[in-house]
Amino acid sequence: MFKKPPATLKSFSPLRSSDKRRLRDEILTSFPSLRDMEPIDDVPINAIITPDGLQSAKFTSYIEEPGTLYADAEGTPLWFKVSSSKKDSLVLPSVYMLWKFPTLIPGLTTWSPVVDKLRNGADLMIPGVITANNMEVPDLEEGALVVIRARGNKYPLAIGTMAVSGQVIAASRGRMPPKGKAVHIFHIHLDQLWAMGSKLEFPADWAEGHNVSVDEDEYETDEEDGADEELAENMKNISINVSKGKARAKDEPETELDHELADSQAGDQQTEQEQQHEPAIVLSTEEVDKSLQEALLQVLKFKVTENVSKELLPMNASTLYSSYVLPNRARGRAADADIKKSSWKKLAKWLKAVEKQDLIKCKEIKGDLFLLSVNWNHPELKAFRGHRTVEQQAARQAKVEARSSQANSDVKVLEVMEAYRPNSISAILFESTGRSKDGYYTLQELRALLIEYCKEKQLADPKNQRIIRLDGVLQEALAKGGEQVDRVPKDQISDRLINNMVVHHFIGYQGEQPRFVKGGVKPIQITQEIRTGRKTVTKVSGLEHFMIDVDAFGHEIQVLCAGSVAITPLVGASPKLKLREVMVQGPQVKNVNAVLQEKGVPKKYIDFLDKTSKKK
Template sequence: MFLKSYRLKSSAALKGAEAKKLRARLELAFPHISMETLLPAKANVTQLKILTHGGIASIVYCVEKQPLFFELDGGQLVPTVYTMWAEPHILPYFTTHEGVLPKLSNGADLMLPGVVPLGVGLNMFGHFKKGQLIAVNVTNNNSAIGVGQLARNSDELYMCGGHGVAVKMLHMFGDKLWAHEPRMLQQIPLQQAKTLTSEDFPALGATKCSPAEQICVPEVWDAETNELETGTAGLSLEENGETEVTDESTPELLLKNAFLAALKNNGKKLQLPLLTSNFYRLYVVPEAEEQIDLKKTRHKKLSNFLAEMVDQGFIVVREETKGVDKIIAVDLEHPELVNFITDVKKGDSSGAAAETPLFHSELKEMYIVSDVTAAFFTKLNYKRGEGIPVNQIKKIVREYVSKHCQVDPQTKLTKPDEVLQELCGNRLGSLSEITSMITSKMEHSYQMCSGKDTSGKPQIQMSLATRSGNKKVTLVSNIEAYGIIMAELIKLCKQGAAASTSIVKLPHQKHEQLQVQGNQIRFIYTLLTETYKVPPKCILGLDLAKDGKKKRK
């Protein structure tokens, strides 16, 4: 449902009374969970109306910018993985094997062959109804990796003979809803799963549930609870006469956004010096989402607002005569102005996701540094609980062995030092054997990684070149190594620098390069460091930037 980008139709900050009604709906739908931790009384609750890539209209409820619930057609409330991590027992679970996670992340539903049975016989798939909300976790981690709806009731699942869809997935770890607020992304928390024993599979007719069943299938999930859920399905904020208050309804924010949009869209075209009154009338007012009333803002007057913008460094204003002010300069490389192009206008039916994705995401297998292996990995600057990609483990072990261990020149077998002896014993072993012994004492997991991870990546190289007509162009290499979505970067360059931008393949070059017309070194540097958060040390070529406009004599 949220595998691909969705369109944001509107964003609304819920008032106190509206938030109470939402809390009441949640308490009816999930009566066994206390909502005080999920939805505190004074929390900032936002309602997002979205349109998925498949054309499905939905509502997402965010608490302190983090998506916690979304609404299906008909009004049924569904918890996100963030909610499941905060309140693990809000839904019953189906467990699958960890190797199934990459397939689910690619948009597949959970099939019956991938479900680990809860018991034997008719108890194999619990006692659930078709359409009931089900969370999915993996055999080595109790934390939820996704949420979906049961494709059939439990009896029908048992009669299917191990074929067909078990859970229709609605929301997954790593999808666009999980990544709604990039600054608040969380990886799957590790909750060690209990080893299954014969006690987890009671004989038919047994009345006592095993501890595992009590965790996965609490007593509250009976027919009565399902009826309660169904009874609240038709409720919605609109039916209760609630009014929507958008973020832009704040007069100050409405004015500031219109000002930034005016500079962003018209900054290169402004004929300076320009009367402040004309700038406001011709450029700011048309960019406003709603009618601006200066008297309702804290500024009260246009001159007071522009004075604040001067203090923040956006513009320079000069008073030519008494009462006549003109804008004489505009800083189009102001960080806030550069970043403004990534914000989606609320209420724009053609808008993209709540925040335009800037990076490619990739699900990676990881090994987590455990207490047993901490003594080894801390010598290599890795912390306890830190995830290490599978393909890096052997490289790390190889580097450690080459520095601290003795290798038999004939057999190529390694003699472990004192640290490795604690993990592998005292016998000689090959590099692969030592690596396997170390990973066997670590937790296996998955993490959603993106271009924000800069370790081991080549530096981004910025340079200048000359094209036909003695025109300068800016070339940028190694961008793809950081997982940056090139189409989005090109869009930002065209809008922010107002210059022709394209991807070129130069002779004798292995990778493609970004080409921007003119000397845009400083703009590219600011864009990469401010918007994409690339560390400055990872970028070369800033010394080629313009020092400033040459003064005419």
Template sequence: MFARAIRVKSNTAIKGSDRRKLKADLSAAFPSLSADDLSELIPNKEELNVVKIYAHKGDAVTLYVLHKNPLFFELEKRLYPTVYVLWRHPDLLPAFRTWPPVLQKMIGGADLMLPGVVVPSSGLPDVKQGDCCAVTVVSNRAPVAVGTASLSRADMHGAGMKGRGVCVLHTYMDHLWAFGDKSGPPLLPDAESEGQGLNGEECEDDEEEEEKVKSRVEEEQITGEHFTDEACSGVEELSLAKEEEEEEEEEKGEKDIEEEEGSKEDQKMPQEIMDALLLQCFLHALKSKVKKTELPLLTSTFLRIHMFSCCPSGKQLDIKKSSYKKLSKFLQAMQQKHNLVRVKELTKGVESIVEVDWKNRELRSFHVPEELEEEAATMQDGGEGETPYHPPEITTLYSVPARLEPLFLDANKRKGMILQPAEVRHIVTEYVKNNELVDENNKNFVTINPTLCDCLLEKSEYQEVDSLKWDDLFSRTLGRMQECYEVVYPGQAPIRKKGHIEPIDIAVASRGSNKKVTLIKNLEVYGLDPAVVATALQRRVQASSVLQPIPGSKDKVLVQIQGNQIHQAGNLLLDHYQIPRKYIQGIDKAPKGGKKK
């Protein structure tokens, strides 16, 4: 289910009442969890997030995330544990065992077929059709997959151990697992796994048994049995075309080779991997992001704005994990060994890039990876494939109030009718001309008649004001009308509402230990998805963000991001989303750059 990329819709902190309800639901769904276990999994005083996502097939899934690890996911009002929970509670679900090569197929989206199940001496787990169950591999009791039983235990035996056994929903190494800290399964030895063969048959060793599995796969394919090739049991799935099968086999072969020999990435020291990523982002930023007019450029700004934005999706740039440890040492190496840049301390303690050698052979020969070019073309500052954003057209309108209705009667405009400002000016002008109220001595003034007096003048002005300038006449008319606004989103019918349109509000608040956070609200009014904006800001400033519901509002969400990010949020809204500055509140409170004392 999570074999392909998932899309995050929202990320909010759980409420206290919802936390208690979740504990009760987990206790009902998994009776073996004790009160202490539940308190450990769902602690009362630690932040637990509710993340709503869409799987690649469009299924709406709710995740419950603690310390960045998804603990449970809810699908169609049913709770399932993730592998992160099962590694702490391996006996939480009844488990089926299979061979390690099968895991690669399940990661690719396949179900577990019964010919690939290794039956222990105690027999198959006692399950009913639809029961939640886990999958383990031979020699390790730590679950690597979660799903539902396709058949009951009796029906599995009745089918001769052929057909689908477990409908797999989530596996180790899939995109739901990658949503967490990407840790591996613990080693939990399973004594019963030794010497067991396919469907309970004994074998001399694991390698011989795996050969039997492969030969059985070939026999099943020849005889036309319809089992999934993606499953480690090795049978063909009807829906797979022949070309897709060959591609999957090639991918499987590559993965197996990498597992047996050890991937090159794993053989490298973590520092070497980070050093290579650091150099790639550095060259990419110089070649595609930095302009000559930006120099001199603060090194911290260069890292935060340019280098972080060049980091491939799925990877995280962390200088502390490199051999350089500090940005200053890395830039010093780029200056001394590669002659790419010249760094100078323009202000005491603050370094800036003052010169870039654009003709440097290493820089000129660098090519941006294709996947990053495609990502830059399709991703709109973190939108990850979202439809390109087009700002709405916002128009200020005016509604005719009861007091001004006599002024608009000649134009057949009644109380409550909504007009454009130009229409108001035209109607007022026609009224003045039709009633011959233009001052004969000075055409810049309009004579006040009883109707205009009642509509536009205050009581204290009745005896004093005999005429008004045209501009004053129009401003008084608009000032006494009910202000409205019209928002037109691309491809949608216009939306009209009374009152002033709420501006996007950007503010800074303090949280525990006087840590600053930036709060952004009212994005929905302008057709912006708060989750997409939060992701875009995350990419720009490399800081975590959460979405929180606004009390008293049904459909609005507050974006909270770490640090004072007013400047970055303002630039994103103005430059990328093209929101007019008059509809953004709080940009003027951005911290101004200055010399450090």
């Protein structure tokens, strides 16, 4: 769930003493073995699991799962919760915390090359668990917490829940393992949760273990080493997926992506076969009429429904046909249905014929035909059960291709950072703490700095810990317009400091050295509006700021939305910047949002302006 940065991450705030005690009790209840552990380097266990300066923040993952992060004063994640999971009341340790207590949770062992696959977002499959040579498989129930270790090392690299019981995995020892997932992974070393922390080096006694490359055609194995024999045997049975260029073991369990690829390829092959075997056969007029009628029923049943009719109707007939009817034709032969091949030949004539069936009502306004209302109780509409549409097929194919491309290539992950640089007023704080006044600091780092400074100088009011008594340094660094204050609420000091700093931002790819640019992040703008002829369009601008190829984005949206796309220079922008705007036909905000977030654009940097809302 941390393969990508959180969609939203609220500000970290220090835990109150009561909340900290509640969290500690919850941890000790969930992991009772901690109660009996001896201090580590003379530090009590309670001070390790809930250290001083512990802070929390609400977040929403990129897959829309809400949760809570608990980090130390430096911002390194120690624990986290996922509110929508079955482990609602259970707090989970991060890899940072697991390295302090490597035996806290039972674990499964896999090979190092498999860990690399898990870092790309995959779950651990049953054949990826080492069971040979009497490798221990804990007796865990389905849904139980489990960690994953690389062979030859005691330190966990991931944490998740069992997808099957330990008995099912252990039963495969000595024979071909069954297909399916072994562990649903929440968090793994080097993911985005890890990247929020200190990124500390491996422990001093880290052992790499024997590593087998997945790219080798031959493997040197030790006859006494059953684990290496098992991996070598699995890796010998490699089959190449020619169409996608992906290597997969013959007996490797098929993933969800494999199934989607297979379904998609099967559909393509079937379509090709139909075209090859029936090159001269086209839809009859009766078949075209029926296909268009069913497409209209699909629209009225699932798209232009009674609940949204007030916002969408009246609707221009051409918009109804191009943005709704055509994308909602049934898959297969019906996808070739066109009004010109029907018995009506013209759109207006067809809609008038449907109106005579008492299904819809139309009206001509200033020379254009509009759909005014729908008879939601019409027997034909109520009896219609729906079908798979060409729009769904295109969306599914685009999704499969995107996931396949991501799984089979070195994907560059977009990174968006905002940082602050001291100005002449706030520089005194950084100089007094030995930090560079020319450096760039994230909001999290600034809060940690203030907490550390106030704690060191003992600035908290003894009578009210929520009030900070300002010394000379903070009085100058946090001043607003020359005001004279000696006390400030604790929850306001970070905001005051930011007001006396200069905001910068960096947009690039993970692994690059950040080069900050003055100013805040300019969000991508999505605008939905009605143009001439009452056609709804969705416009997208600002893609260049997030290093998104505008032409490639336009093609992807065109395939996903099954609608026409136009790319034009952005009105009002400087010609030197060469900014462009993508316009897609129809209300496509949901699809555009999904593509942008898939490309790594955080949700908070996507603005939406709806100009189609009717004025009250």
